[in-house]
Amino acid sequence: MRTIRSQMMLFFSLLILIPIIISCTNLYYSLQSYLKESYMRQQDQSINNLASELNDWRFQLEELSLLLFGDKRIQQFLSHPNTERSGEQLERAIEFRQAMQTYGGTRKVEYSIYIARMNGTIYGDGLVSKIDNYINSRMAEAAKYKGTAVWEYVDELDTVVLYRQINNNEVDLKNPIGYLFLFIDTSDLEKTIARYKVDNYQQYAVYNNDRTFEIRTDTQKNRIMVHDWKDLGNELLHKAFENNEDYVTFVEPRSDWTIVSWISKKDILRPARDLFFGILFIAFVLILFCVFMVLFLSHRITKPLHKVQQQMKLIGEGIFLFKMPVVRNDEVGELATAMNRMSDEILSLIQKNREEEAKRRLLQLQTLEYQINPHFLYNTLDSVNMLARKHKDPIIADIVTYLSRLFRIGLNQGRELITVKEEVRHVTYYLKIQEIRFAGQLFWDVDLDDQLAEVKMIKFILQPLVENSINHGIRRRETPGHIHIRVSKNEECFLLEVEDDGIGMSPEQLDRIQQSLEEDNSNEEQDHGFGLRNVHQRLQLHYGLPYGLQFKSVEGKGTTVSVKLPIK
Structure with missing residues (x-):
């Protein structure tokens, strides 16, 4: 049954809320549309610029690998076995080191060069066991591509690797003579991607068709889901396969590389949501003012009923000691008398139930004490220990000692x-x-x-x-x-x-x-x-x-x- 106070509060609340809700809804959806269109325009330009810069970055490194591939000094060194001890081989080794220093000198991108012979011998500065193991594990993979550049991101080394097979370009291009590995620092690449972020919540992923190479700003996102976005293309809003969340996605394929950008709908619409909550806060303040006025006007009408309501709430919370004063002879007075009588009966039943529960717990504890008495057990084991030592049997004494301590920790006073x-x-x-x-x-x-x-x-x-x-x-x-x-x-x-x-x-x-x-x-x-x-x-x-x-x-x-x- 609705009270007079609640009816008045409902009337004034609706009077304030309905116009605010209509205005707020219209503003919210208009701002949503504007934010989505604005973000689409900015992001389309941003991802194209990023794709161009990444393409230049990739071309620069692949061009470097081709220079290393075709360098005559490197070709001469790899095409002759390192078992030779002649002066010519020594001269080739010196020229090979000079070539390595030349290509590893001035550079815009931080990288390390490693060249391996067909027999697994590796040359390069800063060679450690992890890099050595990785290079040996990828030689067979490089041979499959027959000289084509292969890109890969290595988690355990936290680096990007470009590797390819080096063929003999002086005698037979189909004859492999070694392998080239470029270990590239990813910090410059990550900074480049960060520069093209339209929003702090926007994420990027760059990967190749073979899925061997991948750089992502959000490592927690499902990899399969990100790769599947390639087939969807540019979408304004679509259901992703994770947490049933809406995303805006952009896909920019460049050669065999794909750049994917995504941002959740809630992040794009965050300004609209903040404005919406601000308006709701104003509405909340107005409702509080409305409630204050209703309470003031309805005080004299609803005061007796409010006292009954408070008494019922106390009974519901298990508080029975407070009695409602009976100062009226009408229906409210009769209701107060009935509630006081009910409170006394409930209190009596609760007290009786507590006494019975206490008796049950006491009986359970007594039963446990009869089953095992820790002091009796410890004293008995101590007696056996003393008898064993008296009769000079240390093994039995040790067993009894360990068993006594085992029981003492195990019983732990019931805890x-x-x-x-x-x-x-x-x-x-x-x-x-x-x-x-x-x-x-x-x-x-x-x-x-x-x-x-x-x-x-x-x-x-x-x-x-x-x-x-x-x-x-x-x-x-x-x-x-x-x-x-x-x-x-x-x-x-x-x-x-x-x-x-x-x-x-x-x-x-x-x-x-x-x-x-x-x-x-x-x-x-x-x-x-x-x-x-x-x-x-x-x-x-x-x-x-x-x-x-x-x-x-x-x-x-x-x-x-x-x-x-x-x-x-």
């Missing part, structure tokens, strides 16, 4: 969370017991990042994983085995790993174990037991579904179980 240091200490005591049990058959070590020692985590994670490694990996091999436990930091998370060199598992076994972790009634003989499933499901209950156990295994070599947990 679920312990520090990483305590969890590692807990599994260390377990391993010491197993080391005594499997004397000469089990070896282990722990690698803990000290920065993670005091980070909190749920307990009983590592011990079941280690137990699984011993029972299903180490014990089934004929020679002694090793278990390595690592706790390392990984950005905002930390990683627990238990690695063994046991018998490992086949891909089918791995799939079967991963499926069994999600089941509640898995066969313990087939999925390595209850422990792994218990750990996996506890991790997901405490931290969420993305967390859990991950397995990697090679049959005959070992298994690694990893757990990724948040630091906070």
Whole structure:
């Protein structure tokens, strides 16, 4: 039922809002159209200029590669084997170095030149293992193009590479004598692209038809989506394949290179949106003024009803101690009396329910105390330890000591969370017991990042994983085995790993174990037991579904179980 106050507020709000909304909508769409057309004109000119400059940049470098290709000094050096020790070969080597220095001297673009013989010998300044490995891996690819220039962007080196096969242009052009590699600094290219940005939110991508070379200002964008824009051409607005978002795209093909520019619709229309929100803010201020006037006018009319509303709200929030004063004999007074009576009854029921809940919790705690009394357990283990030392049996004494400490950390006074240091200490005591049990058959070590020692985590994670490694990996091999436990930091998370060199598992076994972790009634003989499933499901209950156990295994070599947990 609408109140008088709400009806008055609705009337005045509509009186203000309707004209503002009509005017704002008309202005918004008019400004949208103007912004889109203006951006299209500017961007069309900008991408053409960028394409021309990139084409000159590419032509300059390919021309340099042709000069190197045809240089007589380089041809003479590569066409003769480097096994010769004659004076002529020495002279060729000197001329070859002079040629390299000549082409690597004055230049507008930063690059490094490397030339390789057919036998894999590489010449050039600043040669490191990464560059050496890359050049050797691309010689066969260069041979496929038979002297044609090949462009490629190398992620691990963060550089653009132009390479081609060098053929003998003095005797037989079909006879390869070496390979040329130009490693080009991308900073100048990136600065050139940045200069032609019409808007800070605009992005560019430059790639060739073979998709070996690609420079992008937005590395997060889906590569397949950007490449597919080539077939669409210049589009004002079309649905992209990512986040269902509208984009403006421009495509400029030049030879076998393609330049793609894109910007989202929301970024183009940002000024219109800012203006729209500004007008909405003014409308909001006017509505607040309207509300103030309505409250002032309706105060005397709606005051009794407002008190009833407040009392109902308090009851809804669970506050029953406040009573509504009954000062009237009309319907509002009767409603107040009924609400006070209902509040008393609800309060009585809540109190009764709390008493019953407290009794249930007390019974549960008593049951747990009857099941296991930690003090009795510690005292008993201490007694066994003293008897073992009295009878001079250090092995039993050590086992009892480790077991006592294992239980003390595991029980943790009923708390679920312990520090990483305590969890590692807990599994260390377990391993010491197993080391005594499997004397000469089990070896282990722990690698803990000290920065993670005091980070909190749920307990009983590592011990079941280690137990699984011993029972299903180490014990089934004929020679002694090793278990390595690592706790390392990984950005905002930390990683627990238990690695063994046991018998490992086949891909089918791995799939079967991963499926069994999600089941509640898995066969313990087939999925390595209850422990792994218990750990996996506890991790997901405490931290969420993305967390859990991950397995990697090679049959005959070992298994690694990893757990990724948040630091906070």
